[in-house]
Amino acid sequence: MNSLSTKDLYVGYYEKNIITQMNIQFKSNEITTIIGPNGCGKSTLLKALTRLIPHSKGSILLDGQSIAKENTKKLAQKMAILPQTQDSASGLTVGELVSYGRFPYQRGFGKLTSSDYEVIDWALKVTNTFDYKFRTVDSLSGGQRQRVWIAMALAQETETIFLDEPTTYLDMAHQLEVLELLKNLNQRQQRTIIMVLHDLNHAARFSHNMIALKDGKLIKAGTSEDVMKKDILQEVFNIDAEIGRDIRTGKLTCISYDLIRG
Ligand SMILES: Nc1ncnc2c1ncn2[C@@H]1O[C@H](COP(=O)(O)OP(=O)(O)OP(=O)(O)O)[C@@H](O)[C@H]1O
Numbered sequence: 001m002n003s004l005s006t007k008d009l010y011v012g013y014y015e016k017n018i019i020t021q022m023n024i025q026f027k028s029n030e031i032t033t034i035i036g037p038n039g040c041g042k043s044t045l046l047k048a049l050t051r052l053i054p055h056s057k058g059s060i061l062l063d064g065q066s067i068a069k070e071n072t073k074k075l076a077q078k079m080a081i082l083p084q085t086q087d088s089a090s091g092l093t094v095g096e097l098v099s100y101g102r103f104p105y106q107r108g109f110g111k112l113t114s115s116d117y118e119v120i121d122w123a124l125k126v127t128n129t130f131d132y133k134f135r136t137v138d139s140l141s142g143g144q145r146q147r148v149w150i151a152m153a154l155a156q157e158t159e160t161i162f163l164d165e166p167t168t169y170l171d172m173a174h175q176l177e178v179l180e181l182l183k184n185l186n187q188r189q190q191r192t193i194i195m196v197l198h199d200l201n202h203a204a205r206f207s208h209n210m211i212a213l214k215d216g217k218l219i220k221a222g223t224s225e226d227v228m229k230k231d232i233l234q235e236v237f238n239i240d241a242e243i244g245r246d247i248r249t250g251k252l253t254c255i256s257y258d259l260i261r262g
């Protein structure tokens with residue numbers, strides 16, 4: 001079971017700290033969604049948690065050990081990340097790209113085993129991208145491509161999966177499909193999911209916990225019921241929100257909102 005926490009964490013670029021003095025305890029085997037305005041540091045936090053960028057002060061502990069000292073392949077066996085923007089996959093086929101998710105398990109010359117191929121096909125199937133296996137990634141639509149990158153993260157078979165705005169580019173049905181997939185991975189395989197979403201209603205519907213950030217600071221962490229509140233949304237987004245219950249799911253939902261002017 002991966003337990004992840006930050007202690008007095010500072011993360012920044014060059015001399016400037018973006019994330020300041022952040023203390024968070026992520027719940028293992030649950031879904032946690034980070035929310036907050038553009039530029040508040042959500043992606044910066046996710047990148048630091050997965051060691052794509054270093055942190056400047058404080059610590060990030062995974063199973064009680066600082067991630068700063070962890071072996072790269074070992075870390076990649078524990079956590080996968082879907083970044084907010086992906087590099088171009090110039091010329092690679094979908095199958096080839098998704099096979100990169102198996103990198104942490106390869107030894108020597110990096111030959112894929114039959115079990116690697118099974119995992120790759122599983123990841124393609126659950127993301128509904130199996131039909132594109134032999135097409136180049138560049139030839140896909142934005143939404144198709146997004147699901148292929150999600151497949152690559154899933155092929156990494158990690159207990160913890162980080163996703164930075166995984167529903168970007170996806171139509172309404174595919175957004176729900178991806179979120180249902182993450183929910184199933186959590187429920188059936190006890191995966192820990194830590195993601196960033198801008199859609200607060202999706203966040204409240206699919207997450208056990210929410211973390212609200214503003215200006216690089218933690219404003220509120222708790223269950224979705226604790227965070228999806230009028231006063232918190234006002235503080236974080238400067239919006240006047242009407243919160244009610246979704247008639248189908250029973251979850252908290254933002255029925256209507258307006259900007260607070262003046
Ligand atoms: N590589 C970088 N170098 C310098 N500053 C950066 C870099 N990446 C991000 N920043 C700055 O850090 C701040 C936080 O950016 P970050 O990408 O974490 O925001 P975010 O909360 O993910 O926003 P969004 O909702 O728009 O994705 C912003 O002011 C941004 O301009």
Ligand SMILES: [Mg+2]
Nearest residue numbers: 042043084164
């Ligand atoms: Mg971001």
